[in-house]
Amino acid sequence: MAKAFGIIAPPPGHIQIMGLQEHRPIGAFSFLGRFRMIDFQLSNYSNSDIDRIAVFVRTNPRSLTEHLNNGSHYNINSKRGKLQILFSDRHKENDIYNTNIEGYFDNIDILERIHQSYVVIAPPHMVYTQDYRELMEEHISSGADITVLYHHVGDARENYAGCNVIEIDKNKRVLSIERNSGTAKERNIHMETYVMKKETFLDLIYRARKISAMYSFRMIVNEMCSELDVRAVAHRGYFAAVTDLKSYFDANLDLLRIEQAEDLFRDDWPIYTKTTDFCPSKYFEGASVSNSLVSNGCVIEGTVENSVIGRGCYIGKGARVKNCVVSAYTEIGEYVNVENQVIDKWVKISHANRITAKREQPGYIRRADRL
């Protein structure tokens, strides 16, 4: 079996997630309480026997580098394997230059030195499981130059605004990859996941730069659709694209449907993360918890409904947390009522507050705020 090098692409420049992203890159977003977004992609690589991986980071690298460490918790061999973090933070003069192509080009010497014959590129802002060995096999047997993954959805009109869609012919050849215009319900969402030969990858980077300094990798692939054999492969199973606060909120709460969660968390496909060695969670009298995922280290004395609770949180007596995504170390004080909120880490809300929003437009509570 041919070997592949894994690349977690720089976060797309057009995705700006209110609040959360000011503190960490999207890959380091907390997900389902005890995970971070990037855990899913790295576990995909690790479970697919890809143990040479580069992760691109543009801004606020601290939390991501802390979380990734040397990758040993992803089951990546500490000698044979390698998890590299590649930076690209030079293009602050104008955001138009912050393309993933620029990120790749900043590290082109490293990419040139890849000795695996193939690259598997995955995005940091999408959550799914995929066996890349199968995808590689399909890519090689089809003879395509580039293989991309897509996920068919029936709600592209109201959702997936920040995503691209793939047009394919009946032989699954890709005709175009364009922004989702929101004009049709049924769409093939571009999962920004590519398999190709290393040479093809490098060639596309150089080509893109010749055409425009604003070009992204998606744009150059789109441009080359007629010249190259670009094929699409359908993805099945759970898929979420986090492109704004609402989609982040929805992706977390969707997984409270336990059948969905069990599709994403299978015994034969472990999702690895870094342990924080929290003790189990304590429930005291007055606790009432339903349809929720609770991480370790929490103390719960109040009501939690339909929510995801991060590690080491405190939910006080008489408090009510409904439809919320609560990040680690947050305290919801006595008799506080919060609904439809994304609550960042280290927040402390004291008693008798009422903070609610509409389900369609969740609120965000800033990191380490006192309310």
Add this chain to the structure above:
Amino acid sequence: MAQHTMLAMILAGGRGSRLLDLTNKVAKPAVSYGGKYRIIDFPLSNCANSGIDVVGVLTQYESVLLGSYVAQGRRWGLDSKDSGVYVLPPREKADEALDVYRGTADAISQNIDFVDNYDPEYLLILSGDHIYKMNYEKMLDYHKKNDADATIAVISVPLKEASRFGIMNTDKNGRITDFEEKPEKPKSTLASMGIYIFNWKQLRKMLVADMKNAESAHDFGKDIIPTMLKDKGRLFAYEFKGYWKDVGTIDSLWEANMDLLEKNSELNLNDPTWVIYSEDRSVLPQYIGPNAKIDVAYITQGCRIEGRVKKSVIFTGAQVGAGARVEDSVLMPGVIVEEGAVVKRALVADGVRIGKDAVVGSGGSGPITLIAKNVKGV
């Protein structure tokens, strides 16, 4: 602390036969506790937190699981350069007959070469089956301050229970004058915790002599300590204040788990300054279903609760089905309580499945029922 000033040796060879079926296949130190831990996580985490970086674990009874568990030193941060957890079962040596560890002291005697490799000044002897949080560095300071030959950690126990323990009688400076194993009429309430600090060079000599003594049981409590006292050695009692449990029976293991349900539990496992480290499993956070009802409980990641849980401790990956009821119980890792089943005052062993609508356990206040085999549904 400078590296290797003090080496720790954990005695982890015991079966703990009063834990019945729980220790059929694993040694007592590997028994699960507190939702996500194994008992040996406590002494190992204490070592790591006390700045001890080399730990030998002496195994004997059913040592495969225990050995593979502790060998992963990185779980406790014991994996830096020159640091490690070393599994030491009895081994064959040149010019010596292969022998099991005949006693606690013999286990150390048979590994003198291992300790010598590190040439430590002090040797810390621990039990692998006690639940407590203790800073051994403070105990070493006390040992040094007293210019002691040996320091023994003690804990004050109720007088009526003192005859179950090895009791230390001390003078007003804490120097041990007398040691009585399970005395009928205890003169003090200071019980030995089985935690010793020795000066290695001195202990080494004693162990070499002890090995040759045909009369000896090769035991610290029965032989080494009494000999040191007889020789007028400077032995000091280091009084430990805090939570300490030697969980010898099903009832005491159940009780130690129930202790965690207290609001201000004496054993605080949520203390960021003294974390107890353990294996981390790749599982979902705990899922609490739409119709679940949880009263007072200690629940860990990977659990799935759809029924009712009251005053119970639920371990990694355990499941409580819809309409099921778990009360005053301990569900060990991977236990499945199917729909409608009832578990009351029971300790359910690892991986056991309680079938649909089955009723197990005991009401009232009698002994705790151990469920170690699958129970068919009705």
